Amino acid sequence: YPQRHHLEKQLSEFNLTAIKSILGSYTKVLFIRDPFQRLISTFMQGMGTSPSFSSFVQDILDSGQHNASMTWKPLVSLCQPCLIQYDYMVMFGFLRQELGHLLQQVGLSVDSHLLEFTDNQVQWTYTWLSEQMFSELSLQQKKQLSHFYHWDLSAFPFSSSFLSD
Numbered sequence: 001y002p003q004r005h006h007l008e009k010q011l012s013e014f015n016l017t018a019i020k021s022i023l024g025s026y027t028k029v030l031f032i033r034d035p036f037q038r039l040i041s042t043f044m045q046g047m048g049t050s051p052s053f054s055s056f057v058q059d060i061l062d063s064g065q066h067n068a069s070m071t072w073k074p075l076v077s078l079c080q081p082c083l084i085q086y087d088y089m090v091m092f093g094f095l096r097q098e099l100g101h102l103l104q105q106v107g108l109s110v111d112s113h114l115l116e117f118t119d120n121q122v123q124w125t126y127t128w129l130s131e132q133m134f135s136e137l138s139l140q141q142k143k144q145l146s147h148f149y150h151w152d153l154s155a156f157p158f159s160s161s162f163l164s165d
Contacts, residue, residue, distance in 0.1 A: 023084060027106050030079055033092035034161045035072075035149040037126050040133050042071045054136045061144045076151040091157070134162045 011019060033041075043056050047069075050056035060072055070078065079086075088105070090098045103110045134142070146153070146163045153164055 027088070028084060028086045029088045029090060029102065030081065030086040031090050031092070032075055032156050034126075034158050034163075035074065035152050036130055036134070036145070036162050037092065039072055039145075040126070040129050042069075043133075044129075047071055052136065053133045054138070054141065057137060057141050057145065061141065061148065065148065074149055074152045076155050081155055089156075130162050 011022065014022065039057065039060070040053075043050075043053050050059055060068065065074065065077065068074075076082070088098075088102050090102060100110050137145070142163070149163055152158065153161060158164060
């Protein structure tokens with residue numbers, strides 16, 4: 001936002017009129033990912049101290065949404081899609097096709113090196129991992145996770161998520 005950029009304020013520090021003006025001057029892109037895949041990724045990167053995926057999930061459920069880390073907090077609470085009208089939504093697993101389209105739409109050149117994603121391999125790996133990790137969870141944990149991510153599952157097209165059932 002050109003007139004306020006040098007102030008380096010958080011968006012929440014502006015009044016509603018200024019926020020609308022600021023947001024209206026940018027192309028807003030939201031990158032989304034299945035919440036269960038986000039949990040798996042966080043666990044696999046060693047960001048949790050739990051010895052098993054099941055105990056990692058239980059720690060998250062016990063801590064609740066208000067104490068959740070940004071790495072597994074529901075997207076709806078982080079990105080405010082009901083308040084912010086995003087211009088584009090890019091879903092993990094479709095980066096190759098969506099990024100090329102997005103770059104063209106905002107007037108940037110499409111660098112062939114940038115689009116060297118292996119979406120199919122990533123999707124296959126996460127499907128396999130999801131099946132393995134989901135089988136480790138108790139029925140109660142599965143239900144609690146579905147409730148924990150209820151708003152994400154309602155707001156975004158995660159119809160193939162293990163948590164959607």
